[in-house]
Every structure is written in structure tokens, then in C-alpha cells.
Amino acid sequence: MTPNNPSPILQHLVEITGHRDHTRLEYSVISALRHLVGMRQVRKLEFFLVKDVTYVRPCLLLVDGEMVAPDAVPVPDSACPPLASHTELMQGLEQRSSSIQYTYADGSYRLWLPVRLDDRVVSCLEISNDSAYSAQTLDVINGIVEVYRNYQSLLDYSERDALTGLFNRKTFDEQFSRHTRDATSTTRPEDDVESHWLAVVDIDHFKQVNDRFGHVYGDEVLILVANLLKSSFRSQDRIFRFGGEEFVVLLRQATLEQARLIFNRFRTNIEQFAFPQVGRVTVSVGFTIVGYGAPVEIMGHADQALYHAKENGRNQVCYYEELMKGGQLQAADVAHDDVELF
The missing domain is CATH 3.30.70.270 (Reverse transcriptase/Diguanylate cyclase domain)
Incomplete structure (x- = not known):
């Protein structure tokens, strides 16, 4: 679905920027995208380093068009796959793309939207759909996610200690x-x-x-x-x-x-x-x-x-x-x- 009326977009932007918590911010973004463009599944992929190898921790946010609660028990590090196993995503990250698309042989579609902090990719929104989005719909998605990235950076800045970079x-x-x-x-x-x-x-x-x-x-x-x-x-x-x-x-x-x-x-x-x-x-x-x-x-x-x-x-x-x-x-x-x- 492609929106013709800007009012719903503005309403969602107001909701997104009204949060002071990362989890609620993520869910308001997913809710906005679900209502504005439609999607089958959304995961948040968190990246972390262990002995110079980057691993991916997935967290399911939306499945079959319905919001789901975040995992109560975090996925242990030992169960997380390396980033190298996500070939298309890794190639896009290496090219510093702001969005990465890929259509598989069975027609299924993936859209990855990296989130950076201090020029380092810390996470990524992975959107799965039954078919590729139109250029106009991609513009809507990228616009919403760019607001999310900027606002998340502001939240992160307020939560960090200036000297060490740790949470304050x-x-x-x-x-x-x-x-x-x-x-x-x-x-x-x-x-x-x-x-x-x-x-x-x-x-x-x-x-x-x-x-x-x-x-x-x-x-x-x-x-x-x-x-x-x-x-x-x-x-x-x-x-x-x-x-x-x-x-x-x-x-x-x-x-x-x-x-x-x-x-x-x-x-x-x-x-x-x-x-x-x-x-x-x-x-x-x-x-x-x-x-x-x-x-x-x-x-x-x-x-x-x-x-x-x-x-x-x-x-x-x-x-x-x-x-x-x-x-x-x-x-x-x-x-x-x-x-x-x-």
C-alpha cells in the first residue's frame, strides 16, 4: 500500500519522536511502516564482535503482519550466526549502502536498513515481504527509517558517558x-x-x-x-x-x-x-x-x-x-x- 495522504505519515512521525526509550521507538517505527506500506516480517539484527569476528543477534519484531513482544530471554552469543553467513547483507554493508535489497530465487524479498553509531554499524532492520517494493514505497520506508536513525542517535547520545562511551x-x-x-x-x-x-x-x-x-x-x-x-x-x-x-x-x-x-x-x-x-x-x-x-x-x-x-x-x-x-x-x-x- 502506498500512502496518498501525508496526514498519517505526520501522525506517525509525531508518535516516533515522542518516545524516550529505544524499544518503544523501534516498535513505533515498525508500527508506522506496517500501516503505511505493509510487510510480512521484520527483525532487528544486532551486530557484535567476538575475537574480531562479527556476529548477528536477531530479534523478531513483526511476523505475518502482527507485532510480537521482544524476546524475554536474549539469544546467547553462542547461538548467533556470523555476519559472513549473510552474504548479501555483508556485501551491502561493505559498500556502505543506506539500504540493501535482495530478491531470492523463490521470489521472496529482503530489505536491510543499517543503523550506524559513530560511523559504526550497530544494528539493522530486516524487512521481509512477498514481493519487492515500488520506488515510491521505498522512498516512504527510507524517509521513516532516516527519522528513526537520527532520533535514535539523539537518544543514544543522551544515554552515553562522554569520556568512555559506556551507558551513563x-x-x-x-x-x-x-x-x-x-x-x-x-x-x-x-x-x-x-x-x-x-x-x-x-x-x-x-x-x-x-x-x-x-x-x-x-x-x-x-x-x-x-x-x-x-x-x-x-x-x-x-x-x-x-x-x-x-x-x-x-x-x-x-x-x-x-x-x-x-x-x-x-x-x-x-x-x-x-x-x-x-x-x-x-x-x-x-x-x-x-x-x-x-x-x-x-x-x-x-x-x-x-x-x-x-x-x-x-x-x-x-x-x-x-x-x-x-x-x-x-x-x-x-x-x-x-x-x-x-
Whole structure:
């Protein structure tokens, strides 16, 4: 269907630019395209790197013309195909095309619309249809998607820390409440089941780095730690710069044993990294399970575990529930004037 009246387009543009959340923004764009041009299936393809190989994580947004809820459980990295298996898409990305079309031998049609951040392709909308679109319809699709790209860039800019490129504290506050809502469960923390985990990471003796080497090298340490955070965790996890030398990690879908291994692997990566001029840097990590109590309490538990790590030698990973069980910590009420998140 090709629109003749501009009013529906304007109405959809108003709706698209009224959101402050990436997921809602995506769904408003898909809803607009479905009503304006029609399509059979839409997927969002997220790209991520593992050891210099680009992989694709698909998320179904629309099937048979009907909107579907996003996947409650993210597709694990191990189940994602490499980008090289999508030959036509990869060729179009290499040519830096803003839209890529391909009609298969059976007549089915694909349209890929890449989304870039800082000149790097981070995701792509994949539209499937029974036949190719007309030039006029493609103009409508490209116009809507260009508005989506620009607005998503604005949202992303407001959500990122300017120095490290990680998500900022404001974004953490918004996403953490959603994660705690999704993770609420009656399963006990000691059960060997996949859960969500919250970790607070603090660079040991960071003030001494600034005092001895200056803030330029201090900033470089923060940037390099942020890069090591990105490479040490999975693409489905979320990493934030919480402020100063403190970072927060939301680790998704892992058992306690896996979480402990992942956090310790990151700690070791930092310890073994040669920081220019500064030399050796270490981090302390405190973590807890997500889904047992209010967000401010969960954050307080991770903070208590972090402080225990720093007060007992630093350069270690401490698990709140384990410290409580061993009597090394005591339950404490976390007041809103002690930790202010929301």
C-alpha cells in the first residue's frame, strides 16, 4: 500500500519522536511502516564482535503482519550466526549502502536498513515481504527509517558517558528498575539456576593515579578500563559508568558459578593489562543477585560487597550473599539518603 495522504505519515512521525526509550521507538517505527506500506516480517539484527569476528543477534519484531513482544530471554552469543553467513547483507554493508535489497530465487524479498553509531554499524532492520517494493514505497520506508536513525542517535547520545562511551548513570537508573521487575523470582540465590546479577566495580587507588600522573593519564585509565569491560562481558550484558572511577555491570542469564567466573576473568584482565605510563592497575568487585528486594536495596548489597573487598585487600571479587551467609557482613537498612538512585 502506498500512502496518498501525508496526514498519517505526520501522525506517525509525531508518535516516533515522542518516545524516550529505544524499544518503544523501534516498535513505533515498525508500527508506522506496517500501516503505511505493509510487510510480512521484520527483525532487528544486532551486530557484535567476538575475537574480531562479527556476529548477528536477531530479534523478531513483526511476523505475518502482527507485532510480537521482544524476546524475554536474549539469544546467547553462542547461538548467533556470523555476519559472513549473510552474504548479501555483508556485501551491502561493505559498500556502505543506506539500504540493501535482495530478491531470492523463490521470489521472496529482503530489505536491510543499517543503523550506524559513530560511523559504526550497530544494528539493522530486516524487512521481509512477498514481493519487492515500488520506488515510491521505498522512498516512504527510507524517509521513516532516516527519522528513526537520527532520533535514535539523539537518544543514544543522551544515554552515553562522554569520556568512555559506556551507558551513563541516568540510563542505569532507567534500565535497572526494568531489570529488577523482569528478574523478580521466588528462586533462592543459592539454587544453580540462571539469574541476573548486579556488580559494582571500583578502580583501586585511582586517586593516587590522578595525583601522581595527572588527570590526562587518569582519563586514559578510565577509557582503557571501559574497553576491557566491553571485551570481558557478553553483548547481552549491560555496562555503565556510574561516576568517577566506579562502574556497574548488569550480567544477564548466568548461574552463580558462571557469574563468579566472568567477574573474576574481568578482574584478571585488568590485573594483567599494561597501562601506559601508569603500569599495573587493579579493580575490586562486589556483586549480588538481582530480583530480591527494591532496586535501592540490591544496589546497597553490591556496594556492601564492594566495600568489603576494598577493606580486605582489594583486587578481588566478593559475593554479597556468600558474605552474609559466612557472617562477614550484617544486614543493613539502606536509606534513600544513603544511596539515591531514582
